[in-house]
Amino acid sequence: MNAIIDINIWELAMGFLLLIFPMAFFYYFRIRMEKDVLINVVRMAVQLFLVALYLEFIFTLNNAWVNSLWVLLMIIVGVFTITRRVSLNRKYFIVPFFIAGLTSILIIDTFCLGFILKLDYVFDARYFIPITGMVLGNALNHNIVGLNRYFTSLTEKRELYQFLLTNTANSKIAIRPFIEDAARAALNPMIANMSVIGLVTLPGMMTGQILGGSPPAVAIKYQVMIMVAIFVGCTINIFFSIILSNRFIFDAYGNFKQNLIQQKKKQLQKK
Amino acid sequence: MNSSYFSDMIHFENISLSFSEKIIFDNLTITINQGEKICLSGPSGRGKSTLLNLLQGYVLPNKGKIIINGKVLNDSTIREIRKQIISIPQNINLPVKNGMELVELLEISQNLHAIKEYNQKLDLESDILIKDFAKISGGQKQRLLISICLSQPKDIILMDEPTSSLDDKSIELLINVIGELKGRTIISASHNQLWAKSSDKIIEL
Numbered sequence: 179m180n181a182i183i184d185i186n187i188w189e190l191a192m193g194f195l196l197l198i199f200p201m202a203f204f205y206y207f208r209i210r211m212e213k214d215v216l217i218n219v220v221r222m223a224v225q226l227f228l229v230a231l232y233l234e235f236i237f238t239l240n241n242a243w244v245n246s247l248w249v250l251l252m253i254i255v256g257v258f259t260i261t262r263r264v265s266l267n268r269k270y271f272i273v274p275f276f277i278a279g280l281t282s283i284l285i286i287d288t289f290c291l292g293f294i295l296k297l298d299y300v301f302d303a304r305y306f307i308p309i310t311g312m313v314l315g316n317a318l319n320h321n322i323v324g325l326n327r328y329f330t331s332l333t334e335k336r337e338l339y340q341f342l343l344t345n346t347a348n349s350k351i352a353i354r355p356f357i358e359d360a361a362r363a364a365l366n367p368m369i370a371n372m373s374v375i376g377l378v379t380l381p382g383m384m385t386g387q388i389l390g391g392s393p394p395a396v397a398i399k400y401q402v403m404i405m406v407a408i409f410v411g412c413t414i415n416i417f418f419s420i421i422l423s424n425r426f427i428f429d430a431y432g433n434f435k436q437n438l439i440q441q442k443k444k445q446l447q448k449k
Numbered sequence: 450m451n452s453s454y455f456s457d458m459i460h461f462e463n464i465s466l467s468f469s470e471k472i473i474f475d476n477l478t479i480t481i482n483q484g485e486k487i488c489l490s491g492p493s494g495r496g497k498s499t500l501l502n503l504l505q506g507y508v509l510p511n512k513g514k515i516i517i518n519g520k521v522l523n524d525s526t527i528r529e530i531r532k533q534i535i536s537i538p539q540n541i542n543l544p545v546k547n548g549m550e551l552v553e554l555l556e557i558s559q560n561l562h563a564i565k566e567y568n569q570k571l572d573l574e575s576d577i578l579i580k581d582f583a584k585i586s587g588g589q590k591q592r593l594l595i596s597i598c599l600s601q602p603k604d605i606i607l608m609d610e611p612t613s614s615l616d617d618k619s620i621e622l623l624i625n626v627i628g629e630l631k632g633r634t635i636i637s638a639s640h641n642q643l644w645a646k647s648s649d650k651i652i653e654l
Contacts, residue, residue: 337538338543340502340536342554345536346556347528351554351556354554355554429524431506431507431527432527433506
């Protein structure tokens with residue numbers, strides 16, 4: 179395989195010209211998204227360049243403590259993003275979501291890096307950082323969807339929860355449909371994605387590896403492993419987040435504590 | 450007064466409750482004996498459903514206490530109290546496709562025989578349990594929900610607007626079924642005159 183062709187900065191800048199198409203649509207249909215798109219595209223580019231600089235540094239250093247610290251930082255940023263996007267009262271949810279994220283990463287990384295790839299040095303930045311990042315990144319998106327559904331349902335379908343709680347006198351049965359609903363909302367898109375992968379979509383990791391010079395057969399094996407890892411990581415993350423949250427989101431009478439959801443969300447629900 | 454005095458009844462003692470500025474109950478005291486059929490009546494917003502919610506611990510009074518079969522309702526007794534209560538809401542959106550799935554969700558498959566008996570008494574077809582909720586009428590769904598809930602061997606039955614989707618014939622059937630439930634306490638919130646008249650006592654709120 180040939181070495182990857184590098185893109186110089188001007189060529190990369192030319193790539194931004196593609197944005198003319200969405201901008202033209204936004205302009206034609208009077209959709210005020212231009213500013214949002216431009217700000218976020220620039221933000222994405224700046225963030226990725228900074229990450230590239232940082233990754234170059236930590237790849238060279240390749241120190242277990244530094245790499246672990248980076249992963250912890252990713253988990254913390256993820257936790258803050260979830261609480262903000264789901265409009266949850268941060269002080270209650272930071273610890274359970276952090277534990278859920280950390281647990282999923284510990285299980286996935288131990289299994290993938292330790293048992294499957296059998297790395298001599300499991301904290302090797304080349305494997306540890308990207309695999310953890312992919313699992314956490316995907317878990318973040320799906321967790322937001324699942325947890326949003328969970329807390330919204332508990333608020334909006336209070337009558338159903340109370341009906342089940344009184345008639346069964348069992349809180350585990352009463353929250354079961356809500357957990358199922360949240361799990362489906364979080365995981366269904368991923369299951370659907372798995373069913374069309376390779377046919378309709380070519381996943382980023384595999385494409386990246388092929389572009390980087392790996393034979394497709396090797397790239398596919400990594401992709402299969404990472405797909406399973408992402409699915410399992412997301413599942414562990416969403417279930418742990420819910421299980422740990424359940425310990426404090428209900429009062430002694432089993433009523434859902436609505437004050438844990440921020441005012442902004444309550445107002446939106448009233449509308 | 451000693452709570453053991455109310456060992457076979459439901460007692461609301463000096464209940465006061467307000468939401469924001471609105472006073473719902475002000476020193477309300479009600480005693481309901483075991484086996485009584487009570488209908489809570491009155492215009493909307495007077496606290497009929499709230500009273501049912503108070504009994505289940507979903508609304509807590511600002512003042513006063515509720516004693517159910519000798520136990521003061523509080524955070525340590527609520528689990529035991531709920532074990533004695535059946536709650537039949539009106540027009541609830543259920544996360545299941547049919548009655549059978551609801552039976553499974555409530556984990557009361559052992560009650561299937563009783564459910565079928567109630568179905569028969571409420572003039573529901575024998576295969577109603579497996580019929581899609583989307584394909585049966587509101588009245589059929591309400592009667593089926595009542596059948597499923599009543600099949601639980603619990604002493605206190607709370608019914609919120611049990612006749613809201615029923616025609617007069619179905620209301621008569623339901624009154625007959627409820628009349629046969631000897632020894633079980635029924636507390637319902639209803640605007641329906643036919644239903645109210647069939648109760649032992651009407652409490653005007």
